[in-house]
Amino acid sequence: MNEDLIAKYNVPTPRYTSYPPANYFHDKFTNEDYEKVVIASNETTPQNISFYIHIPFCRHLCHYCGCNSYPMAKPEIIEAYVEALKKEIRKVIPLISKDRKISQIHYGGGSPSSIPLHYIQEINELLLSQFECIDSPEIAIECHPGYLDENGWMQLIKAGFNRCSIGVQDFNPKVLKGVNRRPSLLEMETIFGLLRAFNVSINMDFIYGLPYQSVQSFEETLQKATALKPDRLVTFSYAHVPWVNKAMMILEKNGLPSPQEKSAMYNAAKRIISSKGYQPIGLDHFVLPDDDLSIALQSGQLHRNFQGYCTRKTTGQVYAFGVTGISQLSMAYSQNTKSIPEYIQKMNDGEFAIIKGYTLNxxxxxxxxxxxxxxxxxxxxxxxxxxxxxxxxxxxxxxxxxxxxxxxxxxxxxxxxxxxxxxxxxxxxxxxxxxxxxxxxxxxxxxxxxxxxxx
Structure with missing residues (x-):
């Protein structure tokens, strides 16, 4: 990459996972506004329904994380949170037309797989009991492999997931230790064998630009990843936003790669993954040629929301549940409170927990x-x-x-x-x-x- 171009274009720029970006949301958007736009969404496109469930808890907080994550709570708090989620779902569902179909269910966090997994199955059963689905809907969950044993992976399969995004981030133990992330509990080959046996699609997520990474070490990680032949590979550029997460300052002390080194990692990743038959999708995804995303790209039918890339077929207006969850409707965005106690209390009081949002002209x-x-x-x-x-x-x-x-x-x-x-x-x-x-x-x-x- 030309260093003059890096100097010219490597300036703070929105990621555009939404438009306008989330930092334009404001607190004048109320619970009443949210109820109105949910009802109005029945008359706008896309007609498909996408549900997002936010599980905020993590057993350990990674220093690089810019997500809305919280340390693992006591069992009674976990149970109260899940009950609050169900109450929110039951409050929103009557506002959505029964003529519409589910195309996506996505769990993010935090680490959704960190809580007792029977709760996840209960939420899935609740959602799927209320609406019909399109043919082959995507039921997906982000998984931290550091805390899932064989029984845990089997529970996810039983809960109905047909896609698992495995948050590997890096195979190098020194890199993982430097960012406070636990390595996988099981060998990755074992995990793939379990999921493949039940036709579960597999994503593998990696981050470049972390302390102790080099072009060579990241190449080694991706060589190992491509040898496993996941359905999709994602290589996220580490976003250094210490004003969002102060723990990121620790990474500065450990030493972050320069923009030139990050650019070289990106190019190396693209070269290695492409040489194994994967096609680049957008900024950070790589898929096999027969993947739905690849086919959609060829026809200009690729779409994206906060949960990642999808096709026009699976695109839906997103109704989000849980703390910090962001609903993405045709005309508006809304975000729930970041406070777990406040969220639980609002749900127990029969209210929505909207803290901010944005209506698009x-x-x-x-x-x-x-x-x-x-x-x-x-x-x-x-x-x-x-x-x-x-x-x-x-x-x-x-x-x-x-x-x-x-x-x-x-x-x-x-x-x-x-x-x-x-x-x-x-x-x-x-x-x-x-x-x-x-x-x-x-x-x-x-x-x-x-x-x-x-x-």
């Missing part, structure tokens, strides 16, 4: 489609997008920050190719897709928000 809804399409598919065809959202091409461009001079600059630097009809991210420019998306973002004109850097 027409222009922002258009910008959301533009940025999501570009971030997911590495290309933007104005005619196709116009047909998809039912808005004229000129109206789309008027709603965003469309600047020919900026596009020409990106093309000169080899980040994109473009014509009046279409913009494409180049292979070399993929790492800077966030910068291109930000160039279309009207909210970035007078922006004072804080973000991580692309590299």
């Amino acid at each position: 027409r222009e922002e809804q258009i910008a959301k489609e533009v940025i999501t399409t570009l971030m997911c598919n590495d290309r933007l065809n104005w005619k196709e997008l116009s047909a998809h959202i039912g808005v004229g091409e000129s109206d789309i461009k008027n709603a965003i920050s469309y600047d020919e001079n900026k596009l020409a600059d990106f093309e000169k630097d080899g980040i994109i190719t473009y014509s009046p009809e279409e913009i494409k991210i180049t292979q070399e420019g993929a790492i800077f897709v966030r910068n291109v998306a930000a160039a279309f973002d009207p909210l970035m004109k007078d922006n004072t928000k804080m973000y991580s850097k692309p590299v």
Whole structure:
């Protein structure tokens, strides 16, 4: 990677897992607003339902984590939290049309697999008893392999999961110790054997840019990972945001790789994984050619929400449950309180626990489609997008920050190719897709928000 380009484009930029980003949410969005937008969501697209369940507890907190995680609580608190989750589900479900179908259920955290797993099965049974599902819905959970024995993996299979995302992060013991993460309890080959026997799809998640990592060590980790042939591989760039998690300051003391080293890790990862037959999807995912995400990318039908990439088929409006859970509806976002005691109390009182949210105006809804399409598919065809959202091409461009001079600059630097009809991210420019998306973002004109850097 050209060091001049890194210097030019490695500036704080939104990740665009949502538009607008979550730091635009505000506390004037109320419980009443949430109930109204849930009811209104029945009349908007997509019609599919995606449920997100947030389990905030972790047995150990990793120093790199920017998620909404909390130390493991006492058993009675875990039980009270799960009961509160069920109450929230039962409060929202009557607001959603029974004509709609579930396309996704996703558990995140925290470490969802850290609590007694019979609770997870109970929640799944509750959700699946209320709605029909599309053919082959995705029922997925993020798993910490450091605390799951053979019985634990079998319990997840029994609970109905057909996709497990295994948070490996790195196979190097020194790296794991430096970030306070436990290594896998079982050999990874054993885990794969258990899951494969029941046709469970397997994701493996890794992070680059951590202390004690080098290009060589990360290559070794990915060689081991690709030898296992998971269905999907994810290589996240470590986002250093110590204003979100003060524990990240510990990683500074241990020594973080430079942007140039991180760029070299990214390129090495892409080279190794691609050489094993995987296709890159967006910034950080790699899938096999027959994967649904690969097929969707070829047709420009790839989508993304807070839970990761999905196809148009499995895309649903997201209804989130639990502390900090963010619902992603067509017209609005809403987020629950971060306080576990407050959340439990609100549910016991029969109330919602919304702490903030955001309602999108027409222009922002258009910008959301533009940025999501570009971030997911590495290309933007104005005619196709116009047909998809039912808005004229000129109206789309008027709603965003469309600047020919900026596009020409990106093309000169080899980040994109473009014509009046279409913009494409180049292979070399993929790492800077966030910068291109930000160039279309009207909210970035007078922006004072804080973000991580692309590299």
